[in-house]
Amino acid sequence: MPRYHTLGRIPPKRHTQFANPKGGLYQEELFGTAGFSGMSSLIYHLHPPTVVSRVVQLADLSPKISIEKNMRAMSLKGFSLEPSGDYIDSRKVLFLNQDLQIGLAAPKTFSKDYFYRNSDADEMLFMHKGSGTLKTMYGQIPFSYGDYLIIPRGTTYQIDFNSEDNRILFIESSSPVVTPKRYRNNFGQLLEHAPYCERDFRLPGNLETRDEKGSFKVLAKKQGILWEYTLLYHPFDVIGWDGFNYPYAFSIFDFEPITGRIHQPPPVHQQWEADGFVVCSFVPRLYDYHPLSIPAPYHHSNIDSEELLYYVDGDFMSRNHIEKGQITLHPGGIPHGPHPGAIERSIGKEKTDELAVMIDPFRPLKITEEAMKLNVEDYYKSWLI
Ligand SMILES: [Fe+2]
Numbered sequence: 001m002p003r004y005h006t007l008g009r010i011p012p013k014r015h016t017q018f019a020n021p022k023g024g025l026y027q028e029e030l031f032g033t034a035g036f037s038g039m040s041s042l043i044y045h046l047h048p049p050t051v052v053s054r055v056v057q058l059a060d061l062s063p064k065i066s067i068e069k070n071m072r073a074m075s076l077k078g079f080s081l082e083p084s085g086d087y088i089d090s091r092k093v094l095f096l097n098q099d100l101q102i103g104l105a106a107p108k109t110f111s112k113d114y115f116y117r118n119s120d121a122d123e124m125l126f127m128h129k130g131s132g133t134l135k136t137m138y139g140q141i142p143f144s145y146g147d148y149l150i151i152p153r154g155t156t157y158q159i160d161f162n163s164e165d166n167r168i169l170f171i172e173s174s175s176p177v178v179t180p181k182r183y184r185n186n187f188g189q190l191l192e193h194a195p196y197c198e199r200d201f202r203l204p205g206n207l208e209t210r211d212e213k214g215s216f217k218v219l220a221k222k223q224g225i226l227w228e229y230t231l232l233y234h235p236f237d238v239i240g241w242d243g244f245n246y247p248y249a250f251s252i253f254d255f256e257p258i259t260g261r262i263h264q265p266p267p268v269h270q271q272w273e274a275d276g277f278v279v280c281s282f283v284p285r286l287y288d289y290h291p292l293s294i295p296a297p298y299h300h301s302n303i304d305s306e307e308l309l310y311y312v313d314g315d316f317m318s319r320n321h322i323e324k325g326q327i328t329l330h331p332g333g334i335p336h337g338p339h340p341g342a343i344e345r346s347i348g349k350e351k352t353d354e355l356a357v358m359i360d361p362f363r364p365l366k367i368t369e370e371a372m373k374l375n376v377e378d379y380y381k382s383w384l385i
Helices: 342-346
Strands: 005-008 027-032 040-045 052-060 065-067 074-077 084-086 092-096 100-105 107-109 115-118 122-129 132-136 139-143 147-151 156-161 167-173 213-222 225-233 238-243 248-251 270-274 277-282 307-313 326-330 355-361 366-368
Touching: 100 355, 107 156, 132 147, 139 147, 139 248, 147 270, 167 277
Parallel strands: 084 107, 115 213
Antiparallel strands: 005 238, 027 040, 040 238, 052 225, 065 366, 074 326, 092 100, 092 366, 100 167, 115 156, 122 147, 122 167, 132 139, 132 156, 147 248, 213 225, 270 277, 277 355, 307 326, 307 355
C-alpha cells in the first residue's frame, strides 16, 4: 500500500535500542519486499521471530493441470463448488499462468489450530459471501460482503468467519497487487480522476499483542509446498510497527463508476494492477446517455489478453443465463462479445445493477482439473442463434 501507516508503540529512531519493561529489548524485524527495494514495514516483536522448534513438509498443493493450452471460451458454475471444512482445503485453483493463480473457496471455518502464511504470492480475496475478521500480525480488519482483502505475501494470518456460509474469489499473484500507477501522482497520492480515494481503504487496526509461549503452528506455502512451522512464541507478539507493507481492505461498493455519453472502455473499471494482469470492478451505474448510445459492449478482440469475468450480483446485461458465482473465460486471440439479443435489449436502458469482478491476465491461462469439475459444457457455442 503506497501509504504510511503505524500501529502500537515504536521507538523514535529506527534500528535503535527499544527497551522493554523487563530490562531487555523488543525485537525489530524489517519486513521487506522486492529485496530491499519494494514496500517494507518495521515490526517490533516481544520475542525473536526466528524461534522455530520444528519444520515438517506437509503436502504438495500444486494445482493439477487439465488443459495446458486453451482457445475455447469457457464458463464455470462457481457456486457448484462444494463447501469444505477448513480454509486451506477449501481453496481450489481453477486457472493459472506464471503471473497468477485464480481460484474459488467455500470454507466453513478457519481452524484455530494454525496460522496461514502464503510465502509464494500476494493474495487478493474477494468476499462474495460471508463476513468476519482478518487477523494478522499487523492488526485486524473486519470484512463483509463485497470486500477485497489485499494480503501481501508473507503476512501471517487467520480469519474469524461469522458463519459457515462463505464464498471467496481469490488471486495469488507473483507480484504485488497495487492500485494502477495512472491513478497516482509521483508521491503515491491518488489523483482526482481515480474511481476511489484514500478514505475508501480500510487499514489494520486493533493491534492485539499476544505474549504467549507454547507451540504455535504456522502453515506456510512456498513453491506450492505446504510446510508446518512450529514456533515457540505466538506469531502475533507485535508491540508496534510502521511502514508501507501491510494488508488492507476495500469495498467494491466504494468504487465510483466512471460513465460517459457513449460506451466507456474496460480500463475505466480498473481496480488493481500487478505484473501480468489487471482487475476491474463492474458496479451498479448509469448507462451511456448519447441519444443513439448502445449500452452493451461492442464485440472485441482482446487479442493479447485473457478475460475472466466473475459474476457477483445483478443482471449482467451482455450475457444470457448467467448465475451468481459463475465465471466466464474468453481467451485471447479470438473475438468475443454480447450474447444474441443483448445489444438490442440494452438500447434505452438507463442503468444497470450488475456487480462483477473482471481479471485480465496478459499471458494465456492453463485450466486445472478443479475447474473442469465446474465446467459448463459447450459454452463456446452459446452465441449460436
Ligand atoms: Fe470483454
